[in-house]
Structures are given as C-alpha cells and as structure tokens.
Amino acid sequence: MLKRFLPNEHVKSIFEIQPNELKDKGIKGIITDLDNTLVAWDVREATPEVVNWFKQMKDHGIKVTIISNNKEERVKFFSEPLNAPYVFSARKPLRRAFKVAAKEMGLEREEIVVIGDQLLTDVLGGNSAGLHTILVVPIVQTDEKITRINRTIERRILNYFRKKGKITWEDK
Numbered sequence: 001m002l003k004r005f006l007p008n009e010h011v012k013s014i015f016e017i018q019p020n021e022l023k024d025k026g027i028k029g030i031i032t033d034l035d036n037t038l039v040a041w042d043v044r045e046a047t048p049e050v051v052n053w054f055k056q057m058k059d060h061g062i063k064v065t066i067i068s069n070n071k072e073e074r075v076k077f078f079s080e081p082l083n084a085p086y087v088f089s090a091r092k093p094l095r096r097a098f099k100v101a102a103k104e105m106g107l108e109r110e111e112i113v114v115i116g117d118q119l120l121t122d123v124l125g126g127n128s129a130g131l132h133t134i135l136v137v138p139i140v141q142t143d144e145k146i147t148r149i150n151r152t153i154e155r156r157i158l159n160y161f162r163k164k165g166k167i168t169w170e171d172k
C-alpha cells in the first residue's frame with residue numbers, strides 16, 4: 001500500500017531537471033507543485049533562476065503547468081508572470097487536478113512528469129493518476145501548520161522505504 005508514496009525519482013532541486021534529458025525520455029509536459037518546490041512557501045514571486053528554468057522548458061517545447069493546493073490569489077500571482085497555466089485549490093492528492101492539467105496540455109500519461117516536495121500530496125496524487133513522479137527536497141524546512149503534520153507522517157514513510165532499501169538518497 002505504501003508503494004503509492006514511492007516517487008520514481010528523487011532530485012535535490014528542479015534545476016537538476018533539464019529539458020534535454022526529459023526530451024530524450026519522450027517527456028513533453030511537466031506538472032509541478034509551487035510551494036517549497038519552485039520557491040519557498042512564503043516567497044511571492046518566481047526568482048530569476050525559476051524564470052529561466054521555465055524559459056528553458058518553453059524553448060525546448062516542454063509545457064509546464066503549476067498545480068497547487070494553495071489559494072487562487074497566491075497561485076495566480078505567481079503563475080501569470082510566467083505565462084504558465086495553473087490549477088489552484090487543487091486538493092492533491094486527489095487525482096482530478098492532475099487529469100485536468102494533462103488534458104489541457106493535450107498530452108498522454110507517458111509524456112508527463114510530476115514534480116513536488118511532498119509524498120502525501122504530490123507523489124501520492126501523481127502516482128494515483130498514473131504519472132511519473134519526481135520528489136524534490138523542500139526549499140525551506142519551515143512550513144505552514146497543516147504541512148507540518150504531513151511532514152511527520154512523511155518522515156515515517158521515508159524511513160520505512162529506507163529500511164527496505166527502496167530509496168538511496170540521504171536526508172539533509
């Protein structure tokens with residue numbers, strides 16, 4: 001049952017995810033989380049590095065959709081300057097937002113990767129939707145209250161995977 005929480009890949013940050021490698025694997029679209037994946041949860045705007053990452057993806061014909069459980073005001077303010085489609089109040093880990101994003105990008109399941117920093121929302125949701133999932137290290141270790149509870153559960157699941165030899169990366 002815990003298999004649903006196991007990401008297909010793990011990287012330190014989004015900047016390790018490069019358009020050429022995605023293209024080689026036949027990937028044409030990204031569904032990414034916002035808070036603590038693209039920027040720290042309390043940072044309102046994309047950093048120059050993030051702006052550049054979006055541009056690189058676009059230049060290589062890779063579509064990027066932001067899906068976030070956060071409110072419209074936050075997600076819209078962040079996404080619009082990037083010209084990125086977005087889904088707010090996405091209710092991850094429910095599959096619906098992932099399906100909507102995939103459909104709007106006009107891509108098949110095999111052509112999409114999901115990026116996020118949380119097992120209980122991003123990875124579980126992406127896996128449930130049948131998508132390839134990539135876990136990133138959260139940008140900051142502080143979180144909003146609700147997320148702190150999730151983190152405790154998450155640490156237990158990660159420890160379980162580690163004991164079973166399913167994951168090899170180290171915690172910071």
Ligand SMILES: [Mg+2]
Nearest residue numbers: 033035036117
């Ligand atoms: Mg997040």
